[in-house]
Amino acid sequence: MTLTLKTPATSPLLARFLDVRALTERLATRLSPEDQTAQSMPDASPTKWHRAHTSWFFEEFLLDPAGGYRPFDPTFRYLFNSYYEAVGPRHPRPQRGLVTRPSAAEVGRYREHVEQAVIALIQSGLGQAQVGIVELGLNHEQQHQELLVMDALHLLSCHPFGPAMIDRPVEDDPDPVPLTWRAITGGLYEIGHDGVGFAYDNEGPRHTVHLVPFEIAQRAVTNEDWLAFIADGGYARPELWLSDGWAAVQQHGWQVPGYWQQQDGQWVAFGSGGVRPLRRAEPVCHVSFYEADAYARWAGARLPTEAEWEVAARDVAELRGQLLDPDRLHPGLTGRHMLGDVWEWTSSAYLAYPGFRPVEGAVGEYNGKFMSDQHVLRGASCVTPAGHERLTYRNFYPAAARWAFAGLRLARP
Amino acid sequence: MTLTLKTPATSPLLARFLDVRALTERLATRLSPEDQTAQSMPDASPTKWHRAHTSWFFEEFLLDPAGGYRPFDPTFRYLFNSYYEAVGPRHPRPQRGLVTRPSAAEVGRYREHVEQAVIALIQSGLGQAQVGIVELGLNHEQQHQELLVMDALHLLSCHPFGPAMIDRPVEDDPDPVPLTWRAITGGLYEIGHDGVGFAYDNEGPRHTVHLVPFEIAQRAVTNEDWLAFIADGGYARPELWLSDGWAAVQQHGWQVPGYWQQQDGQWVAFGSGGVRPLRRAEPVCHVSFYEADAYARWAGARLPTEAEWEVAARDVAELRGQLLDPDRLHPGLTGRHMLGDVWEWTSSAYLAYPGFRPVEGAVGEYNGKFMSDQHVLRGASCVTPAGHERLTYRNFYPAAARWAFAGLRLARP
Amino acid sequence: MTLTLKTPATSPLLARFLDVRALTERLATRLSPEDQTAQSMPDASPTKWHRAHTSWFFEEFLLDPAGGYRPFDPTFRYLFNSYYEAVGPRHPRPQRGLVTRPSAAEVGRYREHVEQAVIALIQSGLGQAQVGIVELGLNHEQQHQELLVMDALHLLSCHPFGPAMIDRPVEDDPDPVPLTWRAITGGLYEIGHDGVGFAYDNEGPRHTVHLVPFEIAQRAVTNEDWLAFIADGGYARPELWLSDGWAAVQQHGWQVPGYWQQQDGQWVAFGSGGVRPLRRAEPVCHVSFYEADAYARWAGARLPTEAEWEVAARDVAELRGQLLDPDRLHPGLTGRHMLGDVWEWTSSAYLAYPGFRPVEGAVGEYNGKFMSDQHVLRGASCVTPAGHERLTYRNFYPAAARWAFAGLRLARP
């Protein structure tokens, strides 16, 4: 987290605060109180929990330190802390689905209570550090908006009849764009965030890397591409896979990307609109790092490093594609944009940049403590809120995760 | 299941049908839609599921065979079958908590739909076999009423702040009744159901057993008794325990009965009224078979066999104590009654009586297929619905189960 | 354990001691030091461990209390205690295969050390209680001789190439004996051990049971019978199985008895002689209780209770069949004998007889503490040492165990 807003800009901040908070609730209205309570796996959280946790964040790091704040319910500090060890004990993550109380409606009242207090505080004037916390809290909430959608879809995918989260028309299925490549010259580059505007702490410090010349694909790998991989025995040939990846294929019985299935000889995929015919031109989505890596090997290519990805993204003309549309969630995508569409697995492990230092205090637990055994994804997906995407953004997941909106883009020497 | 109602007695049956169905809903109103959806462990089911499953039973075994019935929703046959293999595939039990749809409200409409159809069928006149199915369906629903309460309490007990299911006044804490014994002479006895009135198939055939003389306690073991067991190191002395019981103590870290804890040096217990001071005179409850067995050994006594229990219960004057009161759920109990109060673990394994034959067809899966590695409990508890208790009733649970309202009564030579 | 030898009979006891001890070593010579060390599952123990544990038993319960005994190695008390809580801490059972030291040869020296001390004690004259301990120790060792063979075969069965424990000629494959039945009249019978000669404590007290008339098969179920069960979809029809049994079929993927497989369209079975053609007339072996129960249901019959089995066995003319032959281990069997051939699953749970009291002290942990969730097998198998078989013997295993030499005999009303 780099706090660079030198002067409090109260009014735009307030407007942004209201916008972000409203979007969370707008997403949640797609889900019943029952939907909002269940937890489909330890890595996913109930919608209700996301709504409460993003409010707790403002309570814990902004309102409580500011003084004079009366908590909505003192038990919520325990219930809705996610992983901040410095804040104190917390409810175990795998049991979030058992916290049936407070109700979804009560969480709505909690959100309003927190919002009123934040609005009052903003209107009374914030110090610079407080502006930074609000900004961090809003980015934090935007991040949870994407998680909310991911987690809700995973839950609905566990229902034997794949119910839809939203109604939307069936899209047509145009022909995929042919694959073309762009060459990037080798040499020294600067990557990482330059400190202008908001960024998470893990995006800096900006630093020099040395790259050898490479080429990068001008669109993401499509569903049609992936069907060719499947048809060529991609999931049955150990030589294409990392050792741990091959073990994951065996253990989970992977034979297709997440949410895909065959119905009456046709490929369909579960998504926010329920179970729908697969669209050939769309970027493949819900694949693990292991699958992305195996696909790249099969294609005679490789995944880009995160430095290569960032350098390559810098001078793309149409950088931004489809970001979060709460009325559609997963519309037709083209895969040509590096921000929007899908997150893209890189070959980079999620590690500290040279000279990285986490922020002091509990908010410093935000990013740094996850820097082991995770893999960097770059870009942004169609469920990333607009304004939250950045060229230097470092998303990360374990290698076997498939419930993120994650695909891949090829690189080669 | 013994079908003995020779003539359709439509009106009383209809009245009973309406009563039983209404009680289920009355219990469910104590729980929010969120409470009704969550599943706290594979052995427990969501309230919503109990409400739907008891309706599915009438659909599957009464309405569908009767012809002309339009199912409320054809997917419910898959979602709300419990374990009837003959009926077809079903949703896996450990994932009942992920079925967030239908909603609790929709399940209410499902119940009404089924009820209207059953009422119409009853009013149109039932055949003898159909009367039997209605009777079985009502007993089945009563059984699930007790499960609904057990499962809901288990769920709420997993909440870190132990919320109450109902509001009720704090009871006083009278002195326990002293322990006295009653002698039963040895010889040949008949046990099991005689076929007059409703009974489950596993309660028969009635048959002869040979008993040696024994004595049986005139009240159940109390919380005060149990405190003495704890104080004497009962949970730390392997010589008191069965080998599997001692392993369970180690594995689960048992040191007190289920739902007990110490707060500020005082014993409290979680129950339907939330966390409350322990009452010394009440029968101990939420103990496993292993604990009951170890207690008996510690007390220089043993558990009765189910035959001993049934013979002993036959000429008790005040047999019936507190049965299900939906406004209190777990009121002050005396432990003197053998029906009501708590289920009592016996030393008997749950096995077929000589000559046992399950009913033909899918309803025959009701009892017989569970006859291995379970332990018989006799009597009835304070959450058993009135009219469902019987001297010949054979309840059964695995040895480590603690979420039933189960205690014990001592026997000795 | 009933100690009934009123006068020390030193010489025959000594001879028996030497015989039993020698047989253990004779069995062990079939196995290399490497074979003797490995542990194939938590329920099985290494050969080396059996050899040491049966010596520890004499050390712990005879030599040490007698005074003046110098232990061979003081660490062995920890290493070779099996489950006697009263004796003190012990090495965890699942890790017996990691105790590579002492070596197999060193265990041989340990055995000799213990034997010399026991011989000296016997020759110096034993008290009555000591005679009882020696007798118990010898029965204990005989029990472990059968376990040693069972466990060693299980280990070798885990080897991908199924090595033989002994060389023996291939037997011919005669036609099975037709199935005939014997009727037993109902009424009161006495069962259990009468106190004359050695018996384990769990075989008494002798007591009265009431039986209804029944018939019992005059031979065990054969491999040929079992092939018909398989051919009729026995492993694929849930209605034939107990609920837990059906779950076990799914979990373990059972489709045939233990150690069976098909090679080039032919049925073969792994045994002490390696992988061999299946013999049709032999009693089926290495089936679980669940399988035995399902078979009986499929055959329109049931398993006998242990009381029925004992009553039926009493007046069989040719009671004893093939008992342990250390040079063949699993020769051709006929299935007509109730002692020898195979252990027979009964429908009875392993519970205390009325009035049962375990022996005082640590040796009292021998039997009673296992009286939950196990199933009684009656008879004796072809790897039970001669002299160890008894009509009242109560063997017991969990319902899913398949590595014992266990089959079944049918009963019917």
Place this chain on the structure above:
Amino acid sequence: MTLTLKTPATSPLLARFLDVRALTERLATRLSPEDQTAQSMPDASPTKWHRAHTSWFFEEFLLDPAGGYRPFDPTFRYLFNSYYEAVGPRHPRPQRGLVTRPSAAEVGRYREHVEQAVIALIQSGLGQAQVGIVELGLNHEQQHQELLVMDALHLLSCHPFGPAMIDRPVEDDPDPVPLTWRAITGGLYEIGHDGVGFAYDNEGPRHTVHLVPFEIAQRAVTNEDWLAFIADGGYARPELWLSDGWAAVQQHGWQVPGYWQQQDGQWVAFGSGGVRPLRRAEPVCHVSFYEADAYARWAGARLPTEAEWEVAARDVAELRGQLLDPDRLHPGLTGRHMLGDVWEWTSSAYLAYPGFRPVEGAVGEYNGKFMSDQHVLRGASCVTPAGHERLTYRNFYPAAARWAFAGLRLARP
């Protein structure tokens, strides 16, 4: 693997072959046949398996392709393949401890058979590719020599009485060397193997990296340092740990490095000489990546990247310390040497260097397929065979592994 030996140098190669093979057997003689058979965890292999697998490697990749070779036993191809998918099916790794046959002695004969064939082939003249395979096979065997010692120690550490692998005198306990730092200037450096002499494929290609200035400690972290970390609550303060690291601390109950314990108030450590007093000046060993990372954070420093480590090691005067001494195994170490002493965890994930390509064919499975979720260690340990250590060597283990001879060296800006 870079095959750079342009001309066959038969005689030195033969001498080296004989030396390496003899050292394996010399290590194995420290272990009984029983020791050589057991497997203490899925990640460790039996000694017997190491001895056979290193022979299988020559059989599979050298002798069999050369033609005219008669395998010692055709089943060994299945039993002793480690993880080469391209070679065919293989025995599951977690069950290596159940392969009691062949015996340790038989494995000795297998080794001789393979050696005779390799010697004959070498003497008959090798092609360039064959020289490369022999060289790879010898490096492979050297790698397994270290694993053999690691795995054997882990097995013996599971024995409740911690037996010694070798007898050796107790070393004295000198004062630790004070910690000093060496500064390295920033800029562009070349790292990775230059292709002269043998190296594994993962050590290349040599490539340019950009480093910022840093300092590196001139000795490894010592046991005395680690005691200060423990005394300061190092294992109880979540803020010092990566999130996964803190979870590992909880899960495994880590409170000290592997093999440490307290006896009568004194610190002792298990090692090749059994349980011995801890030596303060020695490099701490048997710590996981998580512990190394937490220690560095506690010390206000960090782990070096592998590039920093390699650059720093290049101009160290006394680079080589104590490498494998088969008569002592873990002698007194100083921690000043970067090769020998202990492996040093770096902050780098184990990933491909830019332009990395694995070797074609099955031997290409050697390194590349493990490039996910592992952490690079640099240097060499006191049980690394002399001649196997290299400045560019990239060792790797999962973050929680503790049975390697692994410690750490600090870096700082």
